[in-house]
Amino acid sequence: MIIIINGKKIKTGGGTILEVAKKNNIEIPALCNHPDLKPGSSCRVCMVEIKGNKKLVPACSTKVYPGMEIITESSKIKKVRKINLELLFSQHKEECLDCVWNGECSLLDLADKYKVKINRFKDRKSEYPVYQFGNVIQFDSSKCIDCRNCVVACHLQGVDFLEIKEKGTLFQVVPSTKNDCIYCGQCLIHCPAGAFESVGEFEDIEKPLKQKDKIVVFQFAPSIRSSIGEEFGMPYGSLVTGKIVAGLKKLGVDKIFDTCVGADFTTSSEALEVVERIKSNKNLPVLTSCCPSWVKFLEQRYPQLIPNISTTRSPQIILGSLIKTYWAKKNNIDPKKIYSVSIMPCVAKKFEIIRPENNVFGMHPVDCVLTTREFARLLMKHKIDLKKLKPVKMDNMFSDPSGAGVIYGASGGVMESAFRTAYEHLTNTKLKNVEFKQVRGMQGVKEAEIKVGSKKRKIAVINGLGLAKQFLEDMKLGKRKGYTCIEVMACPGGCIGGGGQPIPTNSEIREKRALTLYQVDKKKKIRKAHENPIVKKIYKEYLKDKELAHKVLHTSYSKKGRGLVKICK
Amino acid sequence: MPKNILKELKKYNLLGRSGSGFPTALKWELVKKAKARRKYIICNCSEGEPKNFKDKFILENYPEIVVQGIKTALKTIDNSSAFVYLKKEYYNSFSNKLSRFIKGLPIKLAKKKGGYLGGEETVICEVLEGKKPEPRIKPPFPTESGLWGCPTLVNNTETFYCVGKISKGEYKKTRFYTIAGDVKKQGVYELPEKYTVKEILKETGNYPDFDFFVQSGGGAMGEILLPKELNKQVQGIGSIVVYNIKKDPFSLMKEWTSFFLAENCDKCTPCREGLYRIDEIIAKKKINKQALSDIFLVLKETSLCPLGANAYKPFETLIKKIIK
Numbered sequence: 089m090i091i092i093i094n095g096k097k098i099k100t101g102g103g104t105i106l107e108v109a110k111k112n113n114i115e116i117p118a119l120c121n122h123p124d125l126k127p128g129s130s131c132r133v134c135m136v137e138i139k140g141n142k143k144l145v146p147a148c149s150t151k152v153y154p155g156m157e158i159i160t161e162s163s164k165i166k167k168v169r170k171i172n173l174e175l176l177f178s179q180h181k182e183e184c185l186d187c188v189w190n191g192e193c194s195l196l197d198l199a200d201k202y203k204v205k206i207n208r209f210k211d212r213k214s215e216y217p218v219y220q221f222g223n224v225i226q227f228d229s230s231k232c233i234d235c236r237n238c239v240v241a242c243h244l245q246g247v248d249f250l251e252i253k254e255k256g257t258l259f260q261v262v263p264s265t266k267n268d269c270i271y272c273g274q275c276l277i278h279c280p281a282g283a284f285e286s287v288g289e290f291e292d293i294e295k296p297l298k299q300k301d302k303i304v305v306f307q308f309a310p311s312i313r314s315s316i317g318e319e320f321g322m323p324y325g326s327l328v329t330g331k332i333v334a335g336l337k338k339l340g341v342d343k344i345f346d347t348c349v350g351a352d353f354t355t356s357s358e359a360l361e362v363v364e365r366i367k368s369n370k371n372l373p374v375l376t377s378c379c380p381s382w383v384k385f386l387e388q389r390y391p392q393l394i395p396n397i398s399t400t401r402s403p404q405i406i407l408g409s410l411i412k413t414y415w416a417k418k419n420n421i422d423p424k425k426i427y428s429v430s431i432m433p434c435v436a437k438k439f440e441i442i443r444p445e446n447n448v449f450g451m452h453p454v455d456c457v458l459t460t461r462e463f464a465r466l467l468m469k470h471k472i473d474l475k476k477l478k479p480v481k482m483d484n485m486f487s488d489p490s491g492a493g494v495i496y497g498a499s500g501g502v503m504e505s506a507f508r509t510a511y512e513h514l515t516n517t518k519l520k521n522v523e524f525k526q527v528r529g530m531q532g533v534k535e536a537e538i539k540v541g542s543k544k545r546k547i548a549v550i551n552g553l554g555l556a557k558q559f560l561e562d563m564k565l566g567k568r569k570g571y572t573c574i575e576v577m578a579c580p581g582g583c584i585g586g587g588g589q590p591i592p593t594n595s596e597i598r599e600k601r602a603l604t605l606y607q608v609d610k611k612k613k614i615r616k617a618h619e620n621p622i623v624k625k626i627y628k629e630y631l632k633d634k635e636l637a638h639k640v641l642h643t644s645y646s647k648k649g650r651g652l653v654k655i656c657k
Numbered sequence: 658m659p660k661n662i663l664k665e666l667k668k669y670n671l672l673g674r675s676g677s678g679f680p681t682a683l684k685w686e687l688v689k690k691a692k693a694r695r696k697y698i699i700c701n702c703s704e705g706e707p708k709n710f711k712d713k714f715i716l717e718n719y720p721e722i723v724v725q726g727i728k729t730a731l732k733t734i735d736n737s738s739a740f741v742y743l744k745k746e747y748y749n750s751f752s753n754k755l756s757r758f759i760k761g762l763p764i765k766l767a768k769k770k771g772g773y774l775g776g777e778e779t780v781i782c783e784v785l786e787g788k789k790p791e792p793r794i795k796p797p798f799p800t801e802s803g804l805w806g807c808p809t810l811v812n813n814t815e816t817f818y819c820v821g822k823i824s825k826g827e828y829k830k831t832r833f834y835t836i837a838g839d840v841k842k843q844g845v846y847e848l849p850e851k852y853t854v855k856e857i858l859k860e861t862g863n864y865p866d867f868d869f870f871v872q873s874g875g876g877a878m879g880e881i882l883l884p885k886e887l888n889k890q891v892q893g894i895g896s897i898v899v900y901n902i903k904k905d906p907f908s909l910m911k912e913w914t915s916f917f918l919a920e921n922c923d924k925c926t927p928c929r930e931g932l933y934r935i936d937e938i939i940a941k942k943k944i945n946k947q948a949l950s951d952i953f954l955v956l957k958e959t960s961l962c963p964l965g966a967n968a969y970k971p972f973e974t975l976i977k978k979i980i981k
Contacts, residue, residue: 129794132926132959143966144958149794168959171951175930208948209934234929257918258933 089154094161105147105158106134116160117169117198119176120235121148122278123594124580125244130235131280132172133198136160144168170202178209180281181230187282188461188591194280195233216260218657221249221269224287224438225276226656231283232261238275238284245274245578246557247385268388268650271436272381272553272578273587286435286588290466292456296427297340303421305343306336307407307486308431310351311497311583312460314604315433318590318597319464320475325600327608330479332431335467337480344482347430348489350407351496351505354378355617356627357400357641358502359509362573366514366545371395373548373571376502378402380440381578383645385553390560391647399642401453403496404430404437405446407486408453409640414630415485423449429456431463433497433586436578439651445643459588485622491522491609492617498602499551499582500527500534503575507538507547508616515541522615528606530581530599533559545572551585553578662733663689665823669830674815675701676875676894677963681816687800689734691808698730698739699785699804699811702747703769703776707916708876709896711833712814714845716743716751719818722825724758726817729824730810731763737810738763742781745769773920777962778803778811791922792962815895834891836863837876838898854897855887868902870979877916878967881974893967906979910939910972917968927955928965935972944976 091098093105093114100108104127109116120131127149135144139157144165152158159165177199184190199206216230227250239261242250249269253262263269276284296302317326329346336344362374377383377398386393401409408430412423430437440446441454458466467474481487492508495501504524511519526536527549534549548571550556556576562568579585581598584605614620631637659665666682673679688696700723704712715723727739741755741764748768755766769775771790779793782804803809812820815833822828832850837843840863848857854873858864872879874893882889891897900909914936923929931952938945953969960966 127794128924129961130924130926132955132961135959146794146959151796164958167951168955171955172926172959175926175934175952175955178930178934209930209937212933234923234926236924257915258929259923 089152091152091154091156091158093158100152102152105136105145105150105152108152109147109158109160114160116147117194117201118148119194119198119280120233120237122237122280123596125237125240125278128236128240131176131233133169133176135165135168135172137162137165166202169198170204173198173202173204174206174208176233177204177206178211179213180233181211181214181228182206183228183231188276188285189282190465192591193282217655219263220287220654220656221263222271222439222651222653223442224271224435225269225273226285226287227261227263227275228283228285229261231281233281233283234259234261235280236261237278237280241274241278244552244554245270245272246554247272250275263653269653270381270385270388270553270578271439271587273435274579276435276587277585277589277591277593286459286462287438288456288458288462290469293429293458293466301425302427303342303425304340304427304429305345305411306341306429306431307345307347307350307404307411308332308463309347309404309433309497309583310494310501310605311433311586311589311601312431312463313608314497314601315584315589316460316464316474319461320473322475324597325604327604328474328479330481331474331477333482334477334480335472335474338472338477339466339470345407345411345486346482346489346493347403347407348493348496349486349620349622350403350405350410351493352490352617352620352623353406353410353626353641354400354403354496355492355502355505355509356623357406358398359506359513359618361398361400362506362510363513366572374398374573376506376573376575377643378496378502379577380434380436382553382556382576384436384439384648384651385557385578387645387648388650389557393560394645394647397645399644401446401641401643402440403493404432404457405440405453405643406641408441409448410486410626412448412451412453413640414626418485423451427456428452428454429458430454431458431460433460433583433589434579435459435587437588443643445645448640461588461590464590488620488622490617490620491612491615493620494608494612495605497583497605498528499577500524500529500549500575501582501605503527503547503549503573505617506573509618511538511540512616512618519616527575528602530595530602532580546570547573547575549575551577551582552580659824659826662729662820662824666820669819669823669828671816671819671823673813674819674832674895675813676878678893681812681820684800684810684812685730685733688808688810691801693808694736695805695807696734696737697804697807697809698727698734698737699778699781699809700727700739700741700814700817701776701778701781701811702741702743702814703781704814704894705744705773705776705920706875706877706894706896707912708837708898709835709894711835711845711895713747714835715814715818715833716747716755719821720751720754721758722821723814723817724755724762724764725821725824726819727759727764728762729820730812730817734810738765740765740767740785740804742767742769742785744776773916774922774962774964777964779962781811782809791924794961832895834895834897836861836897836899838872839865839869839901839904840899851890853888853890854882857891857897858887858899863899865899865901870900870902872898872900872971877913878964878970880970881978883978902979906975907939907942910975911936913971914939917964921964921968922962925959925961925965927952927959928961928968931956931965932968944980949976
């Protein structure tokens with residue numbers, strides 16, 4: 089169809105005014121709109137004029153029709169945008185320097201563009217509370233602009249922890265007193281006002297770096313290498329593995345390892361579990377355990393499925409465990425002197441490291457988790473521009489992952505990696521085509537039947553916890569059955585769309601971050617986890633003792649109650 | 658029942674009596690022509706504006722005619738069934754009466770949820786679907802996609818009363834008016850729809866003999882009229898409230914903001930924040946004209962639903978005409 093925007097004829101297949109305008113590089117300010125969510129149409133900043141209409145319409149939720157004539161900027165439009173922004177600022181406490189959106193804040197950009205007096209009305213929420221969910225997320229409700237994206241995102245996750253309650257005459261976003269937070273951080277990713285932030289202080293990492301008797305060891309997750317570049321103005325999906333290492337060296341970090349190698353250990357162990365359970369026909373389907381939000385969700389809401397969860401530790405926990413055991417021993421280091429830090433795309437990983445079930449010989453395998461965003465801020469604070477750094481090689485021992493370890497960062501990666509290994513164990517043959525393309529991509533639920541020997545194995549890969557919940561309900565009713573293995577990542581797209589990743593994050597960006605990881609895999613000589621020499625070596629040298637192997641490689645789960653929700657202010 | 662009811666509705670130029678004044682025939686036609694296997698009819702008996710109770714009066718006195726109107730819609734629109742959506746108090750008082758007349762018809766009674774907004778047409782659809790009482794984004798309008806995504810005709814109690822009368826050939830082009838405030842004979846009156854506010858007040862013996870002003874078209878959302886402006890018909894809902902000129906305009910505005918703040922859903926910025934700020938400004942008893950006119954503009958132009966889009970009216974007209 090043909091429509092007219094600002095006097096210009098535009099050919100379009102349809103969609104909302106905002107979508108069509110965006111595709112044609114016509115800027116319409118949209119604050120509460122997020123491509124992941126149905127338009128809530130609540131901020132009323134994207135208002136535009138349609139010829140023949142008496143009233144303005146929101147561009148985010150108004151569909152185009154043939155012959156539609158749209159005006160996106162006029163004095164009236166400017167005026168209402170300005171006033172609505174002033175009203176929005178009147179409920180948003182500005183703490184810009186400390187904000188997740190710092191530098192990329194749409195509120196401030198619009199304030200500038202529309203000459204908004206941000207203090208025209210007195211902040212009405214300055215006395216509103218700050219909530220903290222576990223040791224992971226803080227929600228400062230004095231910054232909330234009531235768009236309710238967080239509530240919708242939380243509902244889409246099947247969690248319904250954030251809800252709307254009427255207090256006095258005003259509705260507020262509040263934590264539920266019934267449902268519990270699973271720390272996925274999707275609220276944070278979808279909040280345009282920076283009201284949500286992960287818990288963490290620069291001091292946690294800066295102090296140990298200064299302590300001479302501490303050995304600071306870093307690891308970083310697969311998906312960081314294709315996302316953190318964004319924080320430094322690089323294109324989506326830029327691969328910056330070596331630059332991350334260079335940045336860490338500049339900070340004075342002693343040793344830097346790759347969580348992807350941890351993932352190779354996870355794959356090797358998990359594949360063995362899958363093989364064992366297939367052989368004994370017990371506790372099938374195997375449910376993956378790399379995603380701490382998913383594990384927490386199961387422990388609280390589906391405790392009957394606990395026996396199905398793979399007991400293999402997640403990559404960061406395995407690598408952390410190996411650093412404080414095998415690596416420490418090899419290098420004659422007292423593990424108590426090691427300060428182990430990981431950079432994760434995830435806020436729930438902060439919770440994973442304090443789970444007592446994950447301790448190794450009484451120690452936390454990882455002492456501190458920084459999200460991708462937090463690490464970027466740390467670099468910026470130290471005036472390190474990642475973009476300008478020359479790539480540096482990682483330290484030995486845990487530096488060279490298989491391709492399987494790298495794709496862990498995208499939905500389907502764990503399953504694909506596990507099956508590259510499990511296939512060979514089950515059939516005693518070499519797997520020729522290692523790519524399981526059926527489980528790749530951004531689709532929420534992916535299913536495949538894989539021929540392993542004479543038998544076909546049904547597998548499912550789910551990203552987005554709400555879809556996983558629906559899947560489990562369908563299984564309960566017998567609508568879905570016969571699966572050998574189910575991979576679940578709580579966040580859309582898997583870790584590349586995690587709650588600790590740079591914002592904005594949306595489907596287009598997630599896809600680019602994932603693609604980069606698959607390209608790394610494709611170029612790798614070794615693409616199966618169990619063929620990684622370091623995995624072979626440590627299994628042979630160190631993990632042959634079964635009891636020890638269990639302590640380093642496995643964890644346990646139990647039915648859990650609600651996590652702590654406290655009011656900080 | 659006349660053969661072509663749509664033609665009759667057009668002939669009488671029947672306009673919806675909820676206050677929006679949408680042509681009834683057009684609405685009926687849209688739903689009738691929409692292609693769908695199932696369609697719904699909703700009789701909206703959830704009036705919620707202060708000082709307005711004409712629907713209650715109609716349900717109390719003419720339930721049979723209202724049901725007759727719904728029956729006419731059922732016959733006109735194929736594959737349809739109906740709901741009578743009643744506010745709690747009306748549900749409790751009139752269920753029995755209504756049930757007697759709807760015996761055997763595909764009409765169900767439903768209880769309203771939520772406050773004033775619970776009576777907005779898309780909110781009704783949400784409530785009947787068992788969801789939270791919140792407005793949907795329009796378009797699509799209910800005539801296209803309403804209850805469970807089906808074409809849905811939502812009409813006010815009084816509109817169905819009029820249809821009932823038309824179908825019986827008894828329609829006299831009347832309208833119901835609630836008269837309240839500083840008057841001698843409060844109540845609901847059925848009078849010719851062409852009557853002006855002045856005529857209504859005179860005819861009912863309610864024309865004041867003191868200085869006064871009037872809120873016409875709704876006890877919260879209606880506009881303020883001065884005595885010299887009464888030679889016009891009631892716009893909006895059939896409601897006239899008379900105020901003695903001595904009435905403190907700030908306390909009156911406070912009544913309105915209290916109503917709006919309690920009843921709005923807080924979803925869109927202009928309504929949530931705008932009304933909050935109006936309340937704040939009038940509490941100071943000092944009119945900040947620039948701020949208020951800005952807020953009125955965004956309410957009118959950018960609100961998500963009719964509540965916000967009309968809420969500015971009483972304040973604007975009161976400030977302009979009374980406070981000055």
